[in-house]
Structure formats: structure tokens, C-alpha cells
Amino acid sequence: MKDLKSYIRNIPDFPKDGIMFRDVTTLFSNPAAFRHAVDSLVAAFKNDRVQKVAGIEARGFVLAGAIAHRLGAGVVPIRKAGRLPHQTIEETYQLEYGDATLEMHLDAFGAGDRILLIDDLIATGGTAEAALSLIERQSGDVVGCGFIVDLPALGGSARVRTHCERVVSLCSFDSD
Numbered sequence: 001m002k003d004l005k006s007y008i009r010n011i012p013d014f015p016k017d018g019i020m021f022r023d024v025t026t027l028f029s030n031p032a033a034f035r036h037a038v039d040s041l042v043a044a045f046k047n048d049r050v051q052k053v054a055g056i057e058a059r060g061f062v063l064a065g066a067i068a069h070r071l072g073a074g075v076v077p078i079r080k081a082g083r084l085p086h087q088t089i090e091e092t093y094q095l096e097y098g099d100a101t102l103e104m105h106l107d108a109f110g111a112g113d114r115i116l117l118i119d120d121l122i123a124t125g126g127t128a129e130a131a132l133s134l135i136e137r138q139s140g141d142v143v144g145c146g147f148i149v150d151l152p153a154l155g156g157s158a159r160v161r162t163h164c165e166r167v168v169s170l171c172s173f174d175s176d
């Protein structure tokens, strides 16, 4: 198995100038790399008695479903505003320009349930932090956060560690 990073496609200036987009769809489409990524995140949390895997729209859903299946857990979708059909709670957070809102169903899990948060990538940590706030507001017990990619220069993983001790990423890129 080659380094997982080599399966990630780098797209300069997407979605805007100056951003190097780390495109994990090339990793998802490679059977061995996708299996390796899922297996690695499953291994990291297999002893945590995870009850629900919360995935962040949209690339987080791909991982959350596969990981939950392997852990014998359920899946909780954390979605962009206006897409969940039932009663939701929402959390608005800052982006570089403007803001964004994430929503979760009010009854997505029970108080005290053991939750694993999953997304493809952590950059500034704003998205993950908003998702963690939603889970904490519903009294979920966050056992950890898992990502394929960390961009440590942007400080997100350090920020998220203030909410949850176990933050696992499978690879990192030094500049953004």
C-alpha cells in the first residue's frame, strides 16, 4: 500500500485563488486506498464502544457509513441548513468570508450515547467544532473525532482537541 497521501488529488486555486484543495474522491474511488482509510479509522476507535458515527456532509457521509457498519454503530448525518426533514437544532459558524450553518435532527441519538465524529479533512476546525457543539448540546458523549487529512498549520486539530482528547487523522499536509 502506497502512502495514503499519494491517492489524494491536489487541486490548486479551488474553490478560490490561494486554496490548495485536497480532493479525496480519488482516494474514495481506489478500492485498496478506501479500504485502508476505513480500516485505519475503525482500528483507532474499535474499543470505544461507539454507538453512533456522526458524519459531516458530504464527504464525511461516505466514511461515516462504512465506519459505522464495521463498528456495529448507527449513522447520524450532520447536514447543511435546510436539508434535514424533521425537527433540527442548528449551529452557525464563521467561514473565511461569511458564515455557514450545520443542522442535526433533534432525536438523532439519546443523551449519553457514545458518538464518533467523522469528516474527510480538518482545516481551521470551524466545521468540526460546530458539529461537536450540536452533539454536546444534545448531551452526546463524544468519544473521538476522525479525519483522513489534517492541515495542522490551520490549527483545527489543536482547536478540536479542547473538546475531545482523541483526534485521529491518517495523514497531513504541511502547507494549507
Ligand code: AMP
Binding pocket: 019, 020, 021, 022, 023, 056, 057, 059, 119, 120, 121, 122, 123, 124, 125, 126, 127, 128, 156, 176
Ligand atoms: P474547516 O472548517 O476549516 O476545518 O474546514 C473543513 C471542511 O471544509 C471539511 O468538511 C473539508 O471537506 C472542507 N475543506 C476545507 N479546506 C479544504 C481543503 N484545503 N481541501 C479540501 N477540503 C477542504
